Amino acid sequence: MSLLEIRGLTAAYGDFQALYGIDLKVEEGETVAIIGANGAGKTTLLRAIAGLLRTPPDCIRFDGAPIGSLAPSRIVRRGIALVPEGRRLFPSLTVEENLRMGAQSGRGGPWTLSRLYGLFPALAARRRAAATALSGGEQQMAAIGRALMANPRLLLCDEISLGLAPRVIRDVYAALPGIRAEGTTVLIVEQDTSRALAEADRVYCLQEGRVTLEGAPAALTRERIRLAYFGL
C-alpha cells in the first residue's frame, strides 16, 4: 500500500478546470518531485492534497484511508503538512510564534523547536524577530520549519526555491537530507527541473492538468522531459 495514492483526481476553480484525472502514488520514505510549466496544475494538486480544495473522498487516499473530503486541519492531524507557495508566514507573529503555530495539530514526533533551530541555525538567532523582518531564504526556512513542527509523515513543498538566489536555494535544499533521515516522505513541486531531478527518487511531469511523464530521473532523457514539459 502506498503512503499517498491519488486516482482520477479532477479539480476546478469555478469554470476553470485545473486538473483532469491525475493518478499519482508516493511510497513511504520516497522523495517525489512534480515538475511542469506555470499553470500546469502543480500547486492545485498540492492544495487538493492538503484539503484546501474539496475533492471526492476516494480520489485521495493517505495510508489507505480516504482523505479527499477532510478539512485542512484534519488532514494535518493525519500527518500531511504543506509548505505553501510564497511561504505565507503569519506577518503579525514572531518567527518562534510562527514555528509554534505548526505544532497546533498536536502530533508528537522528532521535530521540536530546538531540533529545528539545529536544522536552521539562522532562525535561532532571529527567533524573536517579526516574521516579516526575515530575508527571503530565512522566511522559506521558517515556512519549512512551521510545517515540520506538525511532525508530518508526508511533507509537501510548493516551490521552495521561488524568488531565491541560487546560493540561498542551496542552503534551503541542504535541509532536505536531514528531513528525509527522520523517515519523512517528501513531495516537492519545483519549476527548476534540474534541481528536481537531482533531489527526487521519482519525478512526475504535469502539463495542462494531466500527468504526461513519470519515472526515476535516471530513466528519463532530456528529450522526453522536454516533450512532457512543453508538449512540443
Added chain:
Amino acid sequence: MAWLNIIVQGALLGGLYALFAAGLSLMFGVMRLVNIAHGDLIVLSAYCALVIVQATGMHPLASLVLVVPLMFAFGYGLQRGLLNFTLSGGILPPLLVTFGLSVIIQNGLLEAFSADSRRLQAGALETASLRLGDQLAIGWLPAIVFIVAVAVIALLEQLLYRTALGRAFRAVSDDADTAQLSGVEIRHVFALATALALAVVSLAGVLLAIRTNFDPSIGPARLLYAFEAVIIGGLGSLWGTLAGGVLLGIAQSLGAALDPGWEILAGHIVFLLVLLLRPRGLFPKQAE
C-alpha cells in the same frame, strides 16, 4: 476644580465605553466580522442579569457569576450555529445577519419585558463615593467600572500575546487558510473569539444596568459608542480602545457641562475630528 471633576467623571465613564468596545474589537480583529447586534447583546445581558437578580435576590454584581458563563456559552453557540456560515461570502452577509439579529433581540426583549425602563439595584454601592477634595469625589461604582475595564483589557492583551489561543487568534486574523494548514480549527477558534467577546459584553451590560436605566431600545446607541471608541483609539489596539473610550467619555461630560443637550453631540464631534485629523485613530497598529 469643577472642570477637573468633570474630566475625571468623563474619564471614568470612558471605562464603560472601552468595555463596550473591547468585545467588538476582538470579533472584528479575529474574523473581520462587524457585529451590528453588539449593543443589543449588551442590553440582552443586562436583562439576563435582571431575571437572575429577580429570581434569586442576589446582588447584581454577584449575578455575573451566572451571566458571564451564560453569555460565553451563548456566544460560542451563536458563532458556530449562525455567524460562521456568513463569513465566506464577503463583508455584506455578516452585516445583514447581525443587523437582523439586532432587530430580533430588540423585539424579543420588548415582547418579554415591555418598553419600561429597568435598573439593577446595587444598594449602597450606587451612591458610595470617595471624597478627594472640595469639589472632587469619585463614586465607587464608576471607579469599579473603570478598574474592570483596565483589567479586562490587560487580560485580553495577555491572552492575545502570551497564550496559544491568542497566537491562534492572531494567526487566523493574518491568514485563515494557512492557519488551517497548521491544524487550527477555525470554526472553533472563531466561536471562542465570539464567546470571549460576549463574556466581556456581559460584564459591560451588567455594569451599565447598575449605572443607568435601560430598556430594549438602547442597544444601537451603545454600539455607536463602542464603534467610536474603537475608531478613535485606532483599529487593532486594545489600549488605544481604552484611550478612545476615555476621550469619548470626557468629551461627553464636558459637552454636558456646557449644556445638557450637548452631551451626545460633543462625543460625536470629537469622533469626527479624530476621523478628520487622524483617520487611522490615535494609536494605530503599524502599517501593514
